[in-house]
Amino acid sequence: MFTLFETPTWFAGFDLVLDTIALIITLIISSYSYKLFKLSSNRKFGYFSLAFALMSLAFLFKLATYTVVYFSTSRALAGATVVAVTGLTGLETVNVSLRDLIYRFGFFVQMASTLGALLLLYLVSQKSRDRLKKFYEVSQITLFTYFVILISIVATFKYTVFYLTSFVLLALIVLNYYQNYLHKKTTNSKRVLTAFICLFLAQLFFVFIFAANWFYFIAEILTLASFAIIAYVYMQVSRKQKPRSVEVKT
Amino acid sequence: MAGGRRSRLELVFDILAAIQNKGGRIKPTHLMYKSNLSHKLLNNYLEELLEKEMVEVHEIQQKKTLSKMIHITDKGLGFVEEFRRMREFTDAFGL
Missing domain, CATH: 1.20.1300 (3 helical TM bundles of succinate and fumarate reductases)
Structure with missing residues (x-):
């Protein structure tokens, strides 16, 4: 092998x-x-x-x-x-x-x-401008700044560039899901936030594989944990529910 | 629940959910108040729901007058269930 x-x-x-x-x-x-x-x-x-x-x-x-x-x-x-x-x-x-x-x-x-x-x-996962205007703009600027820096350093790095990029994108996604959790305050939105935090941490371990190859194992376990949580949320959402009273929007 | 302008799908859900909440049948006037729609708009939506077999209109004898009662069908209940799942999915994934 x-x-x-x-x-x-x-x-x-x-x-x-x-x-x-x-x-x-x-x-x-x-x-x-x-x-x-x-x-x-x-x-x-x-x-x-x-x-x-x-x-x-x-x-x-x-x-x-x-x-x-x-x-x-x-x-x-x-x-x-x-x-x-x-x-x-x-x-x-x-x-x-x-x-x-x-x-x-x-x-x-x-x-x-x-x-x-x-x-x-x-x-x-971005919210509408009127609701999270400041956050939206800050995250956009962060993203574009990152890409400018990335272009400058891309030639000097190898696979780590990919995991670094994923790391930054996931950091922004985690922030979006944190905002979503603060807005919705539901158990499932908290679970989704946790799932993306796991995926975000996995990228961090992927970046540092060169330091210790067992980081790959941790990163893979974190990735699996992330998707397992997402699968659990899906099962919670898609399960058959008993009819109940619902609030009508005004 | 306070919110922005309702989408077409949300309006359909609100109509059907209002019927479901009243035990599966409701008078048109009550439905108008429960779903927060104008008479004209509600009639437009009801026509569409009748076509799609999500609701049925039954006439019942009350004292000496005939009055209409709107019933939700199994198909309508299925839509309510599916929409509720969609809303939970949307909330969970921040869509």
């Missing part, structure tokens, strides 16, 4: 199981939001559905990439497929370079779709 530098040997493969669970949860949330979008024709549900669909895509590519990289059989199969399609000979050589190629391509798709998803979540 091939071991990535940031993955603890004893954990390689188990992370795929955790990511598969996260993939299933994101697919469920995406499809439910899409159902709400079809029911209400409200674009915010469409964006939310798209955000979770992008997360699913990211997990799918991570799973595919890591499966090929971890397991020699999958790697050989992928190499043979490339040789068959491209007509290149020298399977051994192709296999060696293919490992990097697949990893980089998979990581690129994972990165692009995750960042796209987080950006969409950030935008869709």
Whole structure:
């Protein structure tokens, strides 16, 4: 089994199981939001559905990439497929370079779709200007300032840039959900806030994998915890409820 | 509950929820007050709800006069349930 530098040997493969669970949860949330979008024709549900669909895509590519990289059989199969399609000979050589190629391509798709998803979540979780004007403006300025700084340093960093970007986007999303919790004060909004705090902390551990590879394990557990909470909220919301009196809006 | 301008879907929910809260049937005048809609607007929505089979209008004999009673159907109750879930989802995820 091939071991990535940031993955603890004893954990390689188990992370795929955790990511598969996260993939299933994101697919469920995406499809439910899409159902709400079809029911209400409200674009915010469409964006939310798209955000979770992008997360699913990211997990799918991570799973595919890591499966090929971890397991020699999958790697050989992928190499043979490339040789068959491209007509290149020298399977051994192709296999060696293919490992990097697949990893980089998979990581690129994972990165692009995750960042796209987080950006969409950030935008869709924003409140209207009249309600949170000051907060809205401050968070927008923070985001754009961050991207300017990012462009300056992107050349000097590698994978950490991706996790740093996710970290910043999630910090803003957490602030949005904190505002939402203060506004709604419901148990489920508190749970969603907790879920995004877990995801936010996971990015912090991902950033510092270079210091200790067991940070990868903690980050993966936090990611799973985050999606497990989201799944629990979904189950709470979508369960059959007994008919009850409701307050009519005025 | 105070709030901004209600969407079309929210209005439909408020009408159906008002009927549900009165035990599944309500007089048109009461419904008008409960759902905070004008007579004209309520009639427009009721026509649509009748077409979609979410409500039924029954005529009942009260003393010497015939009066109308609006009943919510199973389809209408299903909509109320679905909308309530949607509202909880919206609140939880800050949408």
